[in-house]
Amino acid sequence: ASSINPCDFKFRRNWVPGFLRPLPKIPGEDVAGVVAEVAGGAASSGKFVVGDRVAAMLPILGSRLGAAAGYVAVDEALVAKIGERTSFEEAASLPLVSLTALQGLRKLGDERKMRGKKILIQAGAGGVGTFAVQYAKKVMGMHVTTTASSGKAALVKELGADVVVDYRTERFEDVVTEVDVVLDPMSWSYEGRTLGNGRNVLKPDGHYLNIAGSDWSFKGRERVNGALTFRNVIGHTMRNFFLPGSTPRYDIVFVEPDGAQLQDVMELLSKGTIQAVIDRKFPLEKASSAFKHLENGHATGKVILQH
Ligand SMILES: NC(=O)c1ccc[n+]([C@@H]2O[C@H](COP(=O)([O-])OP(=O)(O)OC[C@H]3O[C@@H](n4cnc5c(N)ncnc54)[C@H](OP(=O)(O)O)[C@@H]3O)[C@@H](O)[C@H]2O)c1
Missing domain, CATH: 3.40.50.720 (NAD(P)-binding Rossmann-like Domain)
Structure with missing residues (x-):
């Protein structure tokens, strides 16, 4: 699952230099899912293995990769594990x-x-x-x-x-x-x-x-x-x-992705100290409707894309 944020549509509807938002750009910063592959060698600390349930905030600037996709490559320093009882939708609602x-x-x-x-x-x-x-x-x-x-x-x-x-x-x-x-x-x-x-x-x-x-x-x-x-x-x-x-x-x-801080948040979610507040869910194919809804400025909590 992923969720959408106002920065997604603000960057879309305003001109932004290509070095900040290279095009074509997949929208979305917030993602939760299962690790499908781990980079080998020095790029990996061994902290994550294939099959782990994780969430991440992706960098807002400087990358074409976005969360509204089937797969995304993400630096492991930005990734947090999610609790067994936490759903992907709950986890994806929170990072940014x-x-x-x-x-x-x-x-x-x-x-x-x-x-x-x-x-x-x-x-x-x-x-x-x-x-x-x-x-x-x-x-x-x-x-x-x-x-x-x-x-x-x-x-x-x-x-x-x-x-x-x-x-x-x-x-x-x-x-x-x-x-x-x-x-x-x-x-x-x-x-x-x-x-x-x-x-x-x-x-x-x-x-x-x-x-x-x-x-x-x-x-x-x-x-x-x-x-x-x-x-x-x-x-x-x-x-x-x-x-x-x-x-x-x-x-x-100005928010920055941070896997360690996100891990703190995921622990609070697992323990039930905080809850995810989800406004509406849209299938990924209906992402444009999800954006129209968010652009009205009156969502209650988060708008989710189901993958
Ligand atoms: N600097 C950063 O790093 C950073 C990071 C995240 C977000 N932001 C910015 O912060 C803003 C909020 O982001 P968000 O994700 O929270 O947006 P959001 O989820 O779309 O916020 C929607 C909420 O805002 C309320 N709202 C609208 N107008 C209001 C007003 N005049 N007074 C009080 N509440 C009002 C709405 O309540 P009602 O339906 O009751 O009107 C609605 O529940 C956006 O501009 C976003 O770009 C900046």
């Missing part, structure tokens, strides 16, 4: 989104020090959000506020959210104050509303994690927050250098 959340949250430093602290996770019902809410609550012990439309409130509460803001009827900046961390996959529309002048969504010594993304409502060129983000990175870094704690810390997250 879980690594994004994990790599963002690990920028906060020692996880144990975050216990009891307050986090706002934007778009809690999305792929990144459904993992981030669970991880922040169940592994880090944080107090979690998230944004979701009202029909999804029950789900995000079940995943661990303490407070749900219906972003369609309330402005989060009017009701959320003084959180320690904001994890923001909606940064193109929410960054200014979080860090703008006079806002107190974050504590002055809080931490803003920008999960760099772009506008879903695509009309021509994808809209991004380049200038605002640049200003914020420079501004926050400089002010914190001269006056530590005077303004929130600011980090941008």
Whole structure:
């Protein structure tokens, strides 16, 4: 099985230099399946054998290989074993989104020090959000506020959210104050509303994690927050250098494949600490319908391709 992510369609519908996304490109970063062949000699550490059940996040850039295929070659450093009771669909739903959340949250430093602290996770019902809410609550012990439309409130509460803001009827900046961390996959529309002048969504010594993304409502060129983000990175870094704690810390997250981190995620899934949230499943031949569905921007959890 594989799953699809917004970066798949964003790269498809925008021009990207060939050295970054060589064409023809098979879409898909997230894959789970059975090892069919292992490279011999120095290329293999012996960690994986034919028949192992595994999952991986493939590199987003620099390769034509993608997960929406019968077979894929992948560097073993990017691969994790999956539990006996974990389905391929569950395993394939998690790599890119879980690594994004994990790599963002690990920028906060020692996880144990975050216990009891307050986090706002934007778009809690999305792929990144459904993992981030669970991880922040169940592994880090944080107090979690998230944004979701009202029909999804029950789900995000079940995943661990303490407070749900219906972003369609309330402005989060009017009701959320003084959180320690904001994890923001909606940064193109929410960054200014979080860090703008006079806002107190974050504590002055809080931490803003920008999960760099772009506008879903695509009309021509994808809209991004380049200038605002640049200003914020420079501004926050400089002010914190001269006056530590005077303004929130600011980090941008660009997910990287990582087999060891993915193994941590697969252990959490096996133990039942976190669950896979699957929105819809499509047969591989219907991948274009799966993409149309995801492009609407309202999937709840992950969209799966069945191979
Ligand atoms: N920088 C990186 O490395 C990185 C990695 C992963 C993802 N991303 C980016 O992060 C973004 C989210 O990715 P994803 O996989 O989570 O997407 P996704 O699964 O497609 O997210 C869909 C969810 O977003 C919610 N949503 C839409 N508009 C919202 C709004 N204004 N406020 C709050 N929630 C809203 C929807 O809820 P409703 O149906 O209730 O509207 C839906 O449940 C994308 O732009 C993606 O490109 C970046």
